[in-house]
Amino acid sequence: MTCFYACEKTASKEEKQLKDIQLNLESQLSFGHFYPQRELATSVKAEEVQLKNIPTEFTDYEIKSFTFNLAKAYYQDYKNGNISAEEFNMLQQIYKIDTTQLSTKNTASKVYLAIGETQNGNRGVVVDTNLDLDLEGEEVQEFEYPIQFIDEDDEAFYEENKVQFLPKAKVQYGENEDEQFVLLLDPYEGDMTSNSNAEKYFLSLSIPKLKTQEFQVKDKTFVLEAKSNFTQVETNPEQLQFLVFEKKDSTDVETNLLRFNLNDTINLNRYDFKLSYTDEEFSLENLGFNEKPTGVNEGFYLPEIKTDYIDGKPYSAEAYKGKFQLLYFWTTWSLPSLEDVDKLKTLQEEHEKLAIVGVAIDANQGAVERMIARQEMSWKTLYAATETKESEKPALQFKVMSFPTYILVNEEQKIVKRTHHLKEVVEVLNNLN
Secondary structure (H helix, E strand, O other): OOOOOOOOOOOOHHHHHOOOEEEOOEEEEOOOOOOOOOOEOEEEOHHHOOOEOOOOOEEEEEEEEEEOOHHHHHHHHHHOOOOOHHHHHHHHHHHOOOHHHOOOOOOOOEEEEEEEEEOOOOEEEEEOOOOOOEOOOOOOEEEOOOOOOOOHHHHHHHHHHHHHOOOEEEEEOOOOOOOEEEEEEEOOOOOOOOOOOOOOOOOEEEOOEEEEEEEEEOOEEEEEEEEOOOOOOOOOHHHOEEEEEEOOOOOOOOOOOOOEOOOOEEEEOOEEEEEEEEOOEEEEEEEEEOOOOEOOOOOOEOOOOOOEEOOOOEOOHHHHOOOEEEEEEEOOOOHHHHOOHHHHHHHHHHOOOEEEEEEEOOOOHHHHHHHHHHHOOOOEEEEOOOOOOHHHOHHHHOOOOOOOEEEEEOOOOEEEEEEOOHHHHHHHHHHHO
């Protein structure tokens, strides 16, 4: 069992007061936590795709694409020689791509669409819903742009109910009736004219179908959301991803939430629960009371780290007793993850009780060692070789999917900050001083 939130169990009489929680998940379209509002449709040059029969209603348009099965797309890129074995190995580690479930046959993993201005002055969008690279017979959906609100109440109503007003398209990606999904298109987040991926016509997209349920643990209410895994159109229940978070009255949207998989252990209101799927039923299996849960997000205690330093010496939490640790996740193929190195050096000089621990996520150990030397990283660096057990690879253990990621741990081994922005770590440290 992979354990992120409860590796050390504290027994208590209280644990017998809670029963397992059966999850009768209900499907719905959602603009909630699983809606990737910043997932842009990528602009495609007309000569790069033979998209036929662009509607005559368009006076100006852009062709865009959206990859709805990223696992399949990466696998095909690897098989076709577009990405190296090392890069695919890293993608496979981070996103848990199971190649045994993927066919080597080239199949559609992208949907193409056109968006632009129509002859009557409106904007319109048309989607290749049957993935045949032909827009003949496809519906052109026109929409107001820019959207004009009557007053603040009108805008608030739209924000709360936007899922019913945005353009939608049902995409058929296989021969079977259930091999389809609803694509939700949002042209209102903004115009990113300086972004080459967005170009003139901004469009973010989502496959927003998820399953959700509310439940209580003692005096707190929690929400569980489940959706397809990295493939986005996965139908296997055992490949679902889950969010579990406390329901609060605040209208602020929670960010930096972790995603869980089946058999992960989650601590809710000081109780450990295992996400289970048995006899086609989902449940949260009560494992008991736990006052000091280990985990990888703020408020939890640092789990056991079995990864060695890049020089082969073992990591020891005891070595950092009485100090703050800043776990700095980086990789050689993400240049933004290396932009803060000089600031990290300054930070270490300014805070004598701070120990920076680099965590390099890369299949090429030689490249990591050279980068450490080039950047003159004076701190120790954790590194998991390719043959390391999956459960011991830091990217998977700490659920890191983008770089850089910073995890700040206090003297008691409790995580006090998890962020992608070093300035937020600096704020915490300055407040402590």
